[in-house]
Amino acid sequence: MEVFNNLFMSIAEQMGSTLENTSHSVNIKERLDFSCAIFDGDGNLIANAPHMPVHLGSMGDSVQAVIRQHGKAMGPGDVYVLNAPYNGGTHLPDITVITPIFLEGETQPSFYAASRGHHADVGGITPGSMPPTSKTVDQEGVLIDNLLLVERGRFREAEMRALLASGPYPARNIDQNIADLGAQIAANARGATELGRMVDQFGLAVVRAYMGHVQNNAEEQVRRVIDALKDGSFAYEMDDGATIALTVTIDRAKRSAKIDFTGTSPQQPNNFNAPSSICRAAVLYVFRTLVPDDIPMNAGCLRPLDIVIPEGCMLNPRYPAAVVAGNVETSQVITDTLYGALGIMAGAQGTMNNFTFGNDLYQYYETICGGAGAGATFHGMSGVHTHMTNSRLTDPEILEWRFPVLLESFGLRNNSGGAGQFHGGDGVIRRVRFLQPMTAAILANRRKIPPFGLAGGQPGAVGRNYVDRKNGSREEFGATHEVAMTAGDSFVIETPGGGGFGTP
Helix, strand or coil, X not given: CHHHHHHHHHHHHHHHHHHHHHCCCHHHHCCCCEEEEEEECCCCEEEECCCCHHHHCCHHHHHHHHHHHHHHHCCCCCEEEECCCCCCCCCCCEEEEEEXXXXXXXXXXXXXXXXXXXXXXXXXXXXCCCCCCCCEHHHHCCCCCCEEXXXXXXXXXXXXXXXXXXXXXXXXXXXXXXXXXXXXHXXXXXXXXXXXXXXXXXXXXXXXXXXXXXXXXXHHHHHHHHHCCCCEEEEEECCCCCEEEEEEEEECCCCEEEEECCCCCECCCCCCCCCHHHXXXXXXHHHHHCCCCCCCCCHHHHCCEEEECCCCECCCCCCCECCXXXXXXXXXXXXXXXXXXXXXXXXXXXXXXXXXXXXXXXXXXXXXXXXXXXXXXXXXXXXXXXXXXXXCCCCHHHHHHHCCEEEEEEEEECCCCCCCCECCCCEEEEXXXXXXXXXXXXXXXXXXXCCCCECCCCCCCCCEEEEECCCCCEEEECCEEEEEECCCCEEEEECCCCCCECCC
């Protein structure tokens, strides 16, 4: 079991290495905002590299969407692409490339390889495709609804370019999109090659059997976790007034858990709605983190879990609701709410602090680290990406070489973590000076409602966003904002601290 666990993990990691080395955008090559995974012939997640949790738990829906729509029409050399939030995707910048893997003589795919990358721009009303003010999904960029990207080995580049240039808000840097899509195709090809070698070495029957075994093992590991859990409920308000609510009910006889999101706010008029695949990804992530053994996160982890998401709530919205913040922000709130209901961990910073800037020539996006929540036996870490995000920040030299900005300062925000027997981690302060006029935007949370403490622990400090103008004035604003920057202005982001655990 351990040998096959590591073999499957290794294939996903090699896919990730290929994608990192062959991509073009800073987003994928430097920040590593991507994920790679392999799936069985039914589209069940088998293994993933330790990339972005919000991608990995939701990519199975993308593979299932391809199987449903194309089925027996798939052939060797075909590759599919999608970002449609209401058909297997999450939000539009996350573009998923899916390759059916046919073994010699087979008429149906034996496996699937998939890679998801956050593209620096796919259109929309602001550069970087993370608009703070979008009201419908159409304002967030170009929708790619499960299209054939490579047909029997032919890259359909002209068709893809035409799609990216279409609509009221077309992509701003199509050459970069095409380059990154090519890298994703190459990553999937690496996965196909390595799975083929695995079959050559062990035989198809053995590989398929162990794909089942690793899922069965993950299922049993999660059931052992459930055996030690208790019923609980929690509700967590967001800065815009919406609330994520859930109740966890443990069935001792069945060794299963019901996670019921009844009581969550209805679909919102802003973009903090999250497709149900994101909700499942957050639940999968939490329960995988509770497993002490080193196992691949795979579909077996979900088998003991009954996830109830009411229709029409903000975690199961109806088209054309805007969703760009659901993937990055609401996913974090779901995670913290579930940890709170289980009484395991205080609130982390509860946001990805999505910072974008650009114009027609430049587009840049980053997520910014903050404080982690404390637990019953540990302090929260300071200055780290938490829970559903796991990307790097671009090296200052690369950032300043590729974009007309200056990173003035970047450091810990002392004493922003909540006090407690175990204290929460500190956030950070990041100051970026603009050298050319551009549009900048922040899409965040926890600027008003602080990250919670548990068991008597104190909450973490809320975050702050403001612009220091070159004339000496300061403009401060809330969690979501878009602002015109001129040369010499500095955008400053102070990220939240994590909550403390236990009475100080």
